[in-house]
Amino acid sequence: MLSTWLASQRQLCAPSMKKSPVFYRNIEEALDVRRADQSFLTIVKNNWKVSGAIDFCSNDLLGLGNSGALRAEFNAELQRYPDMPLGSGASRMFDGNYGYLEMVEQEIADFHGAETGIIINSGFEANTAIYQSILRQGDAVVYDELVHASTHDGIKHSSVMVAKPFRHNDVLDLQNILTDLLEEYPLIRQGKRSVIVAVESIYSMDGDFSPLKEMIQIVKEMFPAGNCQFVVDEAHSTGVIGPYGKGLVCELGVEDDIAIRLHTFGKALGSTGAIILANKTVKAAIVNFSRSTIYTTAPAFTAVAGIRASYNLLKSGSPTQAQEHIQNIVVLFFSLLSEDPIIQQGLEEGILSIPLLNDWESRPLQSHVVAVEVKDRKCLWLFFHLVVNTNVSTMPVTYPTVPMNSDRLRITLHGSNTEHEVVRLAGGLSEWVQEMLELGATSMKAAEAEQMSSAARQVYSW
Numbered sequence: 001m002l003s004t005w006l007a008s009q010r011q012l013c014a015p016s017m018k019k020s021p022v023f024y025r026n027i028e029e030a031l032d033v034r035r036a037d038q039s040f041l042t043i044v045k046n047n048w049k050v051s052g053a054i055d056f057c058s059n060d061l062l063g064l065g066n067s068g069a070l071r072a073e074f075n076a077e078l079q080r081y082p083d084m085p086l087g088s089g090a091s092r093m094f095d096g097n098y099g100y101l102e103m104v105e106q107e108i109a110d111f112h113g114a115e116t117g118i119i120i121n122s123g124f125e126a127n128t129a130i131y132q133s134i135l136r137q138g139d140a141v142v143y144d145e146l147v148h149a150s151t152h153d154g155i156k157h158s159s160v161m162v163a164k165p166f167r168h169n170d171v172l173d174l175q176n177i178l179t180d181l182l183e184e185y186p187l188i189r190q191g192k193r194s195v196i197v198a199v200e201s202i203y204s205m206d207g208d209f210s211p212l213k214e215m216i217q218i219v220k221e222m223f224p225a226g227n228c229q230f231v232v233d234e235a236h237s238t239g240v241i242g243p244y245g246k247g248l249v250c251e252l253g254v255e256d257d258i259a260i261r262l263h264t265f266g267k268a269l270g271s272t273g274a275i276i277l278a279n280k281t282v283k284a285a286i287v288n289f290s291r292s293t294i295y296t297t298a299p300a301f302t303a304v305a306g307i308r309a310s311y312n313l314l315k316s317g318s319p320t321q322a323q324e325h326i327q328n329i330v331v332l333f334f335s336l337l338s339e340d341p342i343i344q345q346g347l348e349e350g351i352l353s354i355p356l357l358n359d360w361e362s363r364p365l366q367s368h369v370v371a372v373e374v375k376d377r378k379c380l381w382l383f384f385h386l387v388v389n390t391n392v393s394t395m396p397v398t399y400p401t402v403p404m405n406s407d408r409l410r411i412t413l414h415g416s417n418t419e420h421e422v423v424r425l426a427g428g429l430s431e432w433v434q435e436m437l438e439l440g441a442t443s444m445k446a447a448e449a450e451q452m453s454s455a456a457r458q459v460y461s462w
């Protein structure tokens, strides 16, 4: 697995392009900037899947993507509609709409306790569609600073004039920004223009939950006319959080307080696409104003049948055991880390930082995403260590996916991970911290090359 990754990195040297047309040279020049600051991305074959490494990195949280159960349900769904054309053939606004698609949209909306829904080809396009459609002149958007790139793009490509970030999950900062908006914009103060608050139920790179209830409370107090509404992106809670995996909004029972929810199907549901849940007014706005919905082919029957198959499984309750198991193994992981003196020393000495470890015991609900922040190249060393010595696959995440100087290992715990595997993962982390502590102790004497972790030295020598 690592050798493929390494080979892909070795291709990364700006080719000598003296004889190439300027078109290509200029593109390579732009790529060189990424190479220079080590933020060059490559598409590497994800061969942990066939290498036998333990999966602590994929988004296939319930194992549906790999499970025979989803495949069987999908095949059964295809059999139930033997005469359905496989493609949709056109945009929904022309003749690409069809009864089955509308039926599935309503079924999903009912499942999540929403009035209606519209299926979009991807979560990314859905976020673009939302912000392109719902904002009127004079409205404002306030968004958590860590929202997904698709929300940033959606806001950027909307017509909104005022878009302000608030500090991540900081209810007080949200309140301050809303206060400023009320003071600065009379039409908002008079309840004639709206403010949209954009949050995620679980943040993909940090794994923490949004303090949604506290935010709703504040917004209700500050905007009694109802001209402040929420968009909640449930990409990472869909299928894993809430009753039957309905998401955080349903878990908290705040369906009536949230104007728009986005559920994506590409993660826990083992499928692809997304649905925007809202009332009929918002759906009509998406249909009328979202260019990414109007000017694209409607989702194909095969895609919608796959989505319905996942929902059939959710509704049947069969993934409930996997959802509960995730909660249990996250607790196991945190307790192992908390009880490990080496991990504790590593935390104290700043070798690593695990923000979610701080108050895990007081949380009623655990997130399946755990970020282990490790500075600089050492993030890769930890990744190497876990693969080489523990046969565990995690996800190193660096800038620009996360802010500068906040490199981290993103660990996702699945319904299919065993307790034994979690013990192994915690043990692997501990071993690496021990090695780092030892390197630190000898760093005055050791040559620079020798200070590299043993797994990193091994990988780089391949």
Ligand SMILES: Cc1ncc(COP(=O)(O)O)c(C=O)c1O
Pocket: 122, 123, 124, 125, 127, 148, 150, 200, 204, 233, 235, 236, 264, 265, 266, 272, 273, 274
């Ligand atoms: C929070 C969030 N929203 C939206 C998306 C985009 O969803 P999709 O992969 O279906 O385009 C992602 C994907 O990573 C995400 O993490």
